[in-house]
Amino acid sequence: MSVEEQAPSVSWQEETVPGGDTSVAWLTLSNPRRHNALTLEMYDQLHRACEEIDAACDVRVTVLRGAGGRAFAAGTDIREFRGFTGRDGVEYERRVGSAVERLAALRMPVVAAVEGPAVGGGLALTVSCDIVVCTPDSVFGAPIARTLGNCLSPTVIARLHASLGRARTQHALLTAQLISAQEAHEAGLVAQITDAEGLDAHLAGLTARIAGCAPLTLAALKEADRRVISASAPGTADDLYELCYGSRDFREGVSAFLDKRPPEWEGR
Structure with missing residues (x-):
């Protein structure tokens, strides 16, 4: 069975760092x-994969990447949104938010290896x-704002502000534009741009370097960073989720996306 024929999944495998007794967890979105x-x-x-990785004592660094x-990751599969109500939107954001926050809470450093689009939910994972x-x-x-008519969580927006700056974040979100690799690098979201042919070699060197560092120090640095981000995220946004996901505009956005046509916004 080819990769394209396999059922959608998230899986991980552990790989020993060459010359050491520590491991890298390779976490794949497929x-x-x-x-x-x-x-x-x-x-x-x-x-669930993040729970398993945290329980694997030898893992010192995790790499998250897309298959193929x-x-x-090009966001959430839009077919999931058929028939959504406002309350469905609230539950969806809680469910997705739980997974995203579990990724962010991994005890070891997490490297996002991005090839191609990282949009919507893929962006939320990247900045986590x-x-x-x-x-x-x-x-x-x-x-x-151009495609579906839903919204982002305050925590994701706080992470975007920390990674891109408020001006770039607001410009990208309010104009519904994508940010190039070069602009993301200049802003500070991306640490390194690497040719596809050299990506695996770069990841091997990066993960080996991280795996050789003091794990408790790395965990403490991660937690300190998480607390800084949490201090700027104003908690729940259930009212905003219900407003957007329960709207006629959101239903129109989903229908238009699946029909491959421009949506017609009404503001209600």
Whole structure:
């Protein structure tokens, strides 16, 4: 069975660092036929995978990447949104938020290896990682104001402000534009841009270097960073989720996306 024919999934495997007794967890998002867009089951699988990785004592660093080399993750699979109500939107954001926050809470550093688009939910996952490396063709963003008419969580926006700066974040979100790899690197979201041919070698060197550092120090640095981000995130946004996901505009956005036509916004 080819990669494209496999069922959407999130899986991980442990690989020993050469010359040492520590390991790297390779965490893969796989839905290649839909540019690795995540289903709700994939978000649940991600949460479970993070629990398993945290329990694997030898793992010193995790790498998150998309299968197939053409996309990191193109958001959530839009078919999941058929028939959504406002309350469904609230539950969806809680379910997705639980997976994203579990990724961010991994005790060891997490590297996002981005190839191609990291948009919507893929962007939320990217900014929840500690180090981002990408290929030159990568793009980042959440063009939901143009495509679906839903919203982002305050925590994701806080992480975007910390990674890109408020001006770039607001410009990208309010104009529904994507950010290039070069702009993301200049802003500070991306640590390194690497050609696709050299990505695996770069990841091998990076993970080996991280795996050789003091694990408790790395865990403390991660937790300190998490607390800084949490201090700027104003908690729940259930009212905003219900407003957007329960709207006629959101239903129109989903229908238009699936019909491959421009949406007609009404503001209600």
